[in-house]
Amino acid sequence: MTDSEAIARKYEKVITPMTRTGWAFWATAIPLAAIFLWSVFAFGWQYRFGLGETGMGHPVSWALYLVNFVFFIGISHAGALVSAVLRITHAGWGTPFGRAAEAVTVFALAAGPTNILFDLGRSSRFYWVALHAQFKSPLLWDFTCIMTYFTVSVIFLYVLMVPDIGLLRDRFPGRRWLYRPLSLGWTGTEKQLSALGKAIGFLCIAVIPIAVSVHTVVSWVFGLQTQPMWFSTIFAPYFVVGAIYSGIAAIILVTIALRKVYHLEDYLKPYHYNNMGLLLLVFTLLWAYFTFAEYLTVGYAGGEAEHAVLWSKLTGKYALLFWIMVALCFVIPFPILVFRRTLPGLLIASICIIIGMWIERYTIIIPSFIEPRLPYVRGDYMPSWVEWSMTFGLAAGFTLAFVLFSKLFPVISIWETEKDEKEKESKGN
Amino acid sequence: MYRWGMVIDLDRCTGCQACVVACRQENNVPFAGEQEAVLGRGKFWMNFISEVKGSYPDVKMRFFPIPCMQCDHPPCTKVCPVEATYKNPEGIVAQVYPRCIGVRMCISNCPYTVRYFNWHAPAWPDDYKRGRNPDVYKRRKGITEKCNFCIQRIRTAKWKAKKENRRIHDGEVIPACAETCPSGAISFGDLNDSNSRVSRLSKSRRAFRLLEDLGTKPKVYYLKEGEWHDG
Amino acid sequence: MKISRRNLLKMIGAATLGMALPDELLHALPKEGEWMPYDEQWSTGICLQCPSGCGLRIRSVNHWPVKLEGIKDYPVNKGRLCPKGQAGLQVLYDPDRIRHPLRRKGGRGEGKWEKISWDEAIGLVTQRLKTLRQEEKPHQLLVLGGRYRGHMLDLMNRFMEAYGSPNHLGNPYRGSEGILKGHFFTMGERDFLSIHWEETNYVLSFGAGLLEASRPSMINLRGYGSLRRGRPGIRGKLVQVEPRFSVTASKADQWIPIEPGTDGALALGIAHWIVKEKRYDQDFISRHTFGFEDWKDSSGKNRIGFKTLVLKEYSPGQVSSITGIPEESIIRIAGEFSSHRPSVAVSGRGVGMQTNGAYSQMAVDSLNALVGSIDRPGGLLLQRKPPFQKWPPVIKDPIAEKGLSRQRVDGAGDFPFPFAQEVPYVLPERIGRGEPYPIDTLFLYYTNPLFSIPESEKFRATMEKVPFIVSFSPFMDETTEFADLVLPDGTYFDRWQDDSPEPGPGLPMFGLRSPVLSSPLHDVRETGDVLIQIAKGLGGSMARSFPWKDMQETLKASIRGVFRSKRGSIRTKDFEEFWKALVDAGGWWDSSYPFGEWRKKFDTPSGRFEFYSQIMERGLRELSKKRSKSMESILKELKIEATGDKAFLPHFEKPRLTGEEKNYPFHLIHYKLMAGAEGRGANQPFLQETASPNLQERWGSWIEIHPETARTMGIQDGDPVWVESEVGKVKTKARLFPGTHPKCIHIPYGQGHRAYGRWAKGRGINPNDLMVREYDYLGGFLSHFSTRVRVYKA
Ligand SMILES: Nc1nc2c(c(=O)[nH]1)N[C@H]1C(S)=C(S)[C@@H](COP(=O)(O)OP(=O)(O)OC[C@H]3O[C@@H](n4cnc5c(=O)[nH]c(N)nc54)[C@H](O)[C@@H]3O)O[C@H]1N2
Numbered sequence A: 001m002t003d004s005e006a007i008a009r010k011y012e013k014v015i016t017p018m019t020r021t022g023w024a025f026w027a028t029a030i031p032l033a034a035i036f037l038w039s040v041f042a043f044g045w046q047y048r049f050g051l052g053e054t055g056m057g058h059p060v061s062w063a064l065y066l067v068n069f070v071f072f073i074g075i076s077h078a079g080a081l082v083s084a085v086l087r088i089t090h091a092g093w094g095t096p097f098g099r100a101a102e103a104v105t106v107f108a109l110a111a112g113p114t115n116i117l118f119d120l121g122r123s124s125r126f127y128w129v130a131l132h133a134q135f136k137s138p139l140l141w142d143f144t145c146i147m148t149y150f151t152v153s154v155i156f157l158y159v160l161m162v163p164d165i166g167l168l169r170d171r172f173p174g175r176r177w178l179y180r181p182l183s184l185g186w187t188g189t190e191k192q193l194s195a196l197g198k199a200i201g202f203l204c205i206a207v208i209p210i211a212v213s214v215h216t217v218v219s220w221v222f223g224l225q226t227q228p229m230w231f232s233t234i235f236a237p238y239f240v241v242g243a244i245y246s247g248i249a250a251i252i253l254v255t256i257a258l259r260k261v262y263h264l265e266d267y268l269k270p271y272h273y274n275n276m277g278l279l280l281l282v283f284t285l286l287w288a289y290f291t292f293a294e295y296l297t298v299g300y301a302g303g304e305a306e307h308a309v310l311w312s313k314l315t316g317k318y319a320l321l322f323w324i325m326v327a328l329c330f331v332i333p334f335p336i337l338v339f340r341r342t343l344p345g346l347l348i349a350s351i352c353i354i355i356g357m358w359i360e361r362y363t364i365i366i367p368s369f370i371e372p373r374l375p376y377v378r379g380d381y382m383p384s385w386v387e388w389s390m391t392f393g394l395a396a397g398f399t400l401a402f403v404l405f406s407k408l409f410p411v412i413s414i415w416e417t418e419k420d421e422k423e424k425e426s427k428g429n
Numbered sequence B: 001m002y003r004w005g006m007v008i009d010l011d012r013c014t015g016c017q018a019c020v021v022a023c024r025q026e027n028n029v030p031f032a033g034e035q036e037a038v039l040g041r042g043k044f045w046m047n048f049i050s051e052v053k054g055s056y057p058d059v060k061m062r063f064f065p066i067p068c069m070q071c072d073h074p075p076c077t078k079v080c081p082v083e084a085t086y087k088n089p090e091g092i093v094a095q096v097y098p099r100c101i102g103v104r105m106c107i108s109n110c111p112y113t114v115r116y117f118n119w120h121a122p123a124w125p126d127d128y129k130r131g132r133n134p135d136v137y138k139r140r141k142g143i144t145e146k147c148n149f150c151i152q153r154i155r156t157a158k159w160k161a162k163k164e165n166r167r168i169h170d171g172e173v174i175p176a177c178a179e180t181c182p183s184g185a186i187s188f189g190d191l192n193d194s195n196s197r198v199s200r201l202s203k204s205r206r207a208f209r210l211l212e213d214l215g216t217k218p219k220v221y222y223l224k225e226g227e228w229h230d231g
Numbered sequence C: 001m002k003i004s005r006r007n008l009l010k011m012i013g014a015a016t017l018g019m020a021l022p023d024e025l026l027h028a029l030p031k032e033g034e035w036m037p038y039d040e041q042w043s044t045g046i047c048l049q050c051p052s053g054c055g056l057r058i059r060s061v062n063h064w065p066v067k068l069e070g071i072k073d074y075p076v077n078k079g080r081l082c083p084k085g086q087a088g089l090q091v092l093y094d095p096d097r098i099r100h101p102l103r104r105k106g107g108r109g110e111g112k113w114e115k116i117s118w119d120e121a122i123g124l125v126t127q128r129l130k131t132l133r134q135e136e137k138p139h140q141l142l143v144l145g146g147r148y149r150g151h152m153l154d155l156m157n158r159f160m161e162a163y164g165s166p167n168h169l170g171n172p173y174r175g176s177e178g179i180l181k182g183h184f185f186t187m188g189e190r191d192f193l194s195i196h197w198e199e200t201n202y203v204l205s206f207g208a209g210l211l212e213a214s215r216p217s218m219i220n221l222r223g224y225g226s227l228r229r230g231r232p233g234i235r236g237k238l239v240q241v242e243p244r245f246s247v248t249a250s251k252a253d254q255w256i257p258i259e260p261g262t263d264g265a266l267a268l269g270i271a272h273w274i275v276k277e278k279r280y281d282q283d284f285i286s287r288h289t290f291g292f293e294d295w296k297d298s299s300g301k302n303r304i305g306f307k308t309l310v311l312k313e314y315s316p317g318q319v320s321s322i323t324g325i326p327e328e329s330i331i332r333i334a335g336e337f338s339s340h341r342p343s344v345a346v347s348g349r350g351v352g353m354q355t356n357g358a359y360s361q362m363a364v365d366s367l368n369a370l371v372g373s374i375d376r377p378g379g380l381l382l383q384r385k386p387p388f389q390k391w392p393p394v395i396k397d398p399i400a401e402k403g404l405s406r407q408r409v410d411g412a413g414d415f416p417f418p419f420a421q422e423v424p425y426v427l428p429e430r431i432g433r434g435e436p437y438p439i440d441t442l443f444l445y446y447t448n449p450l451f452s453i454p455e456s457e458k459f460r461a462t463m464e465k466v467p468f469i470v471s472f473s474p475f476m477d478e479t480t481e482f483a484d485l486v487l488p489d490g491t492y493f494d495r496w497q498d499d500s501p502e503p504g505p506g507l508p509m510f511g512l513r514s515p516v517l518s519s520p521l522h523d524v525r526e527t528g529d530v531l532i533q534i535a536k537g538l539g540g541s542m543a544r545s546f547p548w549k550d551m552q553e554t555l556k557a558s559i560r561g562v563f564r565s566k567r568g569s570i571r572t573k574d575f576e577e578f579w580k581a582l583v584d585a586g587g588w589w590d591s592s593y594p595f596g597e598w599r600k601k602f603d604t605p606s607g608r609f610e611f612y613s614q615i616m617e618r619g620l621r622e623l624s625k626k627r628s629k630s631m632e633s634i635l636k637e638l639k640i641e642a643t644g645d646k647a648f649l650p651h652f653e654k655p656r657l658t659g660e661e662k663n664y665p666f667h668l669i670h671y672k673l674m675a676g677a678e679g680r681g682a683n684q685p686f687l688q689e690t691a692s693p694n695l696q697e698r699w700g701s702w703i704e705i706h707p708e709t710a711r712t713m714g715i716q717d718g719d720p721v722w723v724e725s726e727v728g729k730v731k732t733k734a735r736l737f738p739g740t741h742p743k744c745i746h747i748p749y750g751q752g753h754r755a756y757g758r759w760a761k762g763r764g765i766n767p768n769d770l771m772v773r774e775y776d777y778l779g780g781f782l783s784h785f786s787t788r789v790r791v792y793k794a
């Protein structure tokens, strides 16, 4: 094993961001923090005066918070799930994405369920869900699955970081207070390595069904309800595919940003992105397939209530949003992913997909409320400043968390990259 | 065991909405005010919905007073994560206000859209506060509420019947909406008692229930409008 | 919402605090679900949100009323209440009620008041009236009254008589006089008549808002239920004739859209067929009517009868071209109406309150005569009166006699309004010109002309000319805002008052209001008591005319007669017992209605139902003598087109409209909503928040416009629009409603207050800001449906 000094020099680019904090950092962090704090205020406002400070009402009783909830949980699928799949399939090209993906998972999982807290009429009683649990409610399944996923994701991120933390402990005496306890006395012995390997193997297998289950039950929060166009058998896989789809786009976006800001071109190479692009293409097609299947079924065999919602999306009030979504989730990314899996191409595609998938959640949730089953009760919805504040606040908080993370931990797994290289070398020999 | 049910005769109903106002006064449902009402935040345990079709002079208008259907298979109760709403042994889908944390999944899963949320703290001008019914639980902001068949009136009637050691007679419990209905369109009573007015009417050929195909088994029946026959 | 910096800071503070505090501290005690023992009482009262006067059972908890129900066996409502009735406690508890007497401080209408004591307030009025009498000008006291109930009208009449002023404009029927005039000309009847719903098979309604407004609201609402499902095996038919697709039209078995103002013609067309086919009630016609066949008068001249007139001028073909209703429909209705007896024809303000209103109402009444549906089961009920004890005669001193002999300030009963009881609409011009004499003091009781009368701005200008204005209203309405002194009455929960529904269920009955609280909620006094006090303060013949201590005693004096009659629902040995039982029951009624007392009830020269109105003829003949003008020219001056005998028979006159069709293409129709209570309902949030059935609108105003018409004008649903007539314009939102006649627009009445408390003020529009003053001179009332308007996008 090479000594830490050598590795540190070799991976200088990965480690530098943790040591140098320039104006760019502050220019990013301060506005993000400000937005985040504003959203905390907005929450306080809402908590004091009631959910009436949102744009919700009757019959649109769930809105932006639920959109954000589904959206962030979707993003979270990037991480653990993708990286686990890549690991299990020994797709070595995935290594540089792993750390970022796992971190995205954890932060997105923190952001997602927070929306439910916002959405509670009595937020301070959120823990009653545990106290008075009624297991018939899909919300409870959600609660359970998300909590499990969150725990496993944190462990996953952490366990895969332990060797790197061990390295950092030795490199940064000033931050020992942080790294030392976290490193769990990692020194890189064979025994430790094999234990780590086993743990990773186990976590990789465990995280996949958990992740799938999470978005499955998230879909069921809607799919098991009587609202027109929610009540659908393919909601679970549709949501899972959508989640992974947006998750991959998120990883691409995040890593391209990191690559640019922290000059990680050596590690994140175009060929990596080409592969990611192909993966994204697969999900573009899957998403389009599910969407088509879903809308065709409703259009072909749906009842009156379903049709009312369908047409409000295709040609009515929500047509603009709906077709923007189709453009952003399919029409634009598809040709890019087929013909130009370059970095700029992927960047554009990912941004489109992320925005598109947010709109997808919006157009799944809101129109069904606007056109409820009884064809008499009608409503309208426009998010209020509070909801927008909290939406942007969450996005800011999420980004800020990631920025801070990148200041404390290497965003590319050093020990795994090293390991991959060794393996390659030994294979080459 | 009683099984409370309601029958609303649309042939009699005049759309006057006395039921709507009576329910609000009886159950301390505050008014929302103009701004809130525009957002659909008015709480109408007894709501009134209508639909106009056609063009002059071939116009048709239909309307319904619509309380909670007190479904026998209520989609709203099973989705509540904290069991703040449940079907009681007499078939009333009741709301446990102190338990409710306001996730509103019950609201989104009520196909009849008859559950209402306290978007803000209930606002009573001071002068009106004296006019509130002391038999009805107070509600606070952030929780859900709905028609409960005037459960307080049922309770009172039960106490009385118990004291006199008898069952409640047909027509003894009258919810506020039924009591006031000028045209006598609303009947209320025990569906388990085959002689009660509601049992008889619910078996009428004119009887139907809203969204019957959902399998929610409402205990509110409607009687459809009749036709005038010459001769 | 306007947010000042200070408020913003407060709100930020509150928000921050909100986060820090647990829910419990934010929500005051008692906690949820906590049950406190309480005291419950039930008492009675009478609703006065509309003229129906339903019996109230009032549930009070710890003295405070908390819920209203109907009195179970009260003949009007039989235990039921309409939405206005249910919202009644918001009248009692209205936070903007006037809480004590007020004297104006700033300029008129500025809204600056000072609180004064009752003694001082009553002293001020008494002094003023005393001076006026000393100056021998008692006729310069003008009283504008409105919703008098029971003996309150008699009390005010008595006050005016003893005081010596002929200027009491206190017709409680204001707004529906057209219907009354029709009844008066044909039957000599001065009351509204209700339908005997229990037994009727066929109701032909000419624009009566049976399910939205109408008199008597509650009897009609209940009646509709019993028409439909009240009798096993019989389901009556309701036909609604109306240009507007109303709730009543939507619930009717058949809706007959009609050209506005032409209902009289339709009624006569129906009559034509019935007469032609000899489907009328020959027995009733021959025994109880006058003027059906051609007749000879005392001078032996041949006169035309109803039969000849309708046969000649109102064939279905002729009527169809006037009304726009297909001949087949007219014939079918005529067939059904005459063969499904008992059938009955009724009307609403849209028919009666037109320039041709009196004649149209006569035509509708004629239909009832044709099928013999008056004072018969299933027909119209003629209101019987309770056996009240008459008060001792008024004592009038010479000053009073002289004052009373003066001409009325509004000229009612004289040209050009020979049959009018009162014409408040002309006051702006009359008082403005000081004609026939100036007015010194104005009393306002239970009416709000600055809101409810067209061209109210003119009225306001007039009021400037009146030196002293006293309002008795419990609410700061538009007119009260303009007063110099306010002596607040209580609400209908706060007074002793008997109440006769208008119309009632036919049988003799009355209700009794009694104060629901042991002491009034605020420092207010019922106007009856105040009047008696003023009279006593004036001394002399005035004081002697009011020998009673207060209103309660006054009522007892009348009701003693009912007690003595020993009939009806309450029979006791002594009067105190009777009184107690009466207060408990909320009223007295005698359930036996004696059908068929035509001889006794038709108060016409012939003692019969008069197709040919001799009352009208005599009145006009007198007028022609007085003005020494020929009958022909009198008719012309009253803007009646018909000449000769036709003028005294029900016939169709072309409605007069104001505004050229070219410039003002739309006919303005305004209507009442079930959850509106004239100008009085707007201060009740529960009513404001009740949806209009057709458009689900709440808390405001709108105009209804035909979707096609709107499209051609580029107006979309919800667009802000201006509505403009020759006399005014208002801005509101347009709602496309397919039930609108392409050449009409509809505006619901009740909003557009410039005062009347926080929930009413500044909300919506008032059709009276658009309406012109046009009259049915013969009937002596304002036509409410003669205004043309234009609409354009704002
Ligand atoms: N809910 C409620 N009930 C009330 C009142 C109230 O304020 N609210 N007020 C009470 C009082 S004081 C009165 S006077 C009565 C009035 O009761 P109604 O006379 O029954 O009702 P309005 O709405 O005043 O009358 C206007 C109606 O006439 C129709 N109309 C207009 N033009 C024509 C026409 O040319 N031909 C026909 N056939 N119809 C026409 C309009 O569509 C409208 O429905 O209601 C009493 N009852």
Ligand SMILES: Nc1nc2c(c(=O)[nH]1)N[C@H]1C(S)=C(S)[C@@H](COP(=O)(O)OP(=O)(O)OC[C@H]3O[C@@H](n4cnc5c(=O)[nH]c(N)nc54)[C@H](O)[C@@H]3O)O[C@H]1N2
Binding pocket: C145, C146, C147, C173, C174, C175, C176, C445, C446, C447, C448, C449, C451, C452, C453, C472, C473, C474, C475, C476, C477, C478, C480, C489, C490, C491, C492, C527, C670, C671, C672, C677, C678, C679, C680, C749, C766, C767, C768, C771, C784
């Ligand atoms: N455009 C249009 N104009 C109309 C109508 C219409 O349909 N359209 N309807 C017409 C009809 S039918 C009528 S009857 C008239 C009614 O018109 P008004 O005679 O003006 O009667 P309201 O509008 O009922 O208001 C009466 C006033 O009485 C006062 N008041 C309320 N409660 C009490 C009380 O307990 N005691 C006393 N002393 N005063 C009280 C209030 O200040 C209120 O302003 O309006 C007519 N005007």
Ligand code: SF4
Binding pocket: B008, B012, B013, B014, B015, B016, B017, B018, B019, B020, B065, B177, B180, B181, B182, B183, B184, B185, B186
């Ligand atoms: S009170 Fe009766 S008639 Fe009026 S809307 Fe309700 S059910 Fe219909």
Ligand code: SF4
Binding pocket: B067, B068, B069, B070, B071, B074, B075, B076, B077, B093, B109, B110, B111, B112, B113, B114, B115, B146, B216
């Ligand atoms: S109507 Fe709605 S709230 Fe009522 S029981 Fe059924 S699902 Fe529940």
Ligand code: SF4
Binding pocket: B079, B080, B081, B082, B083, B084, B085, B099, B100, B101, B102, B103, B104, B105, B106, B107, B143, B144
């Ligand atoms: S709003 Fe209340 S009753 Fe409804 S699901 Fe949530 S906790 Fe349960």
Ligand code: SF4
Binding pocket: B022, B023, B024, B026, B027, B045, B046, B067, B068, B146, B147, B148, B149, B150, B151, B175, B176, B177, B178
């Ligand atoms: S039964 Fe009671 S709670 Fe339900 S709508 Fe009627 S009045 Fe309201």
Ligand code: SF4
Binding pocket: C047, C048, C049, C050, C051, C052, C053, C054, C077, C080, C081, C082, C083, C084, C085, C086, C217, C218
């Ligand atoms: S009909 Fe008139 S009197 Fe009767 S409850 Fe309604 S508003 Fe009151």
Ligand SMILES: [Mo]
Binding pocket: C173, C174, C175, C176
């Ligand atoms: Mo009226």
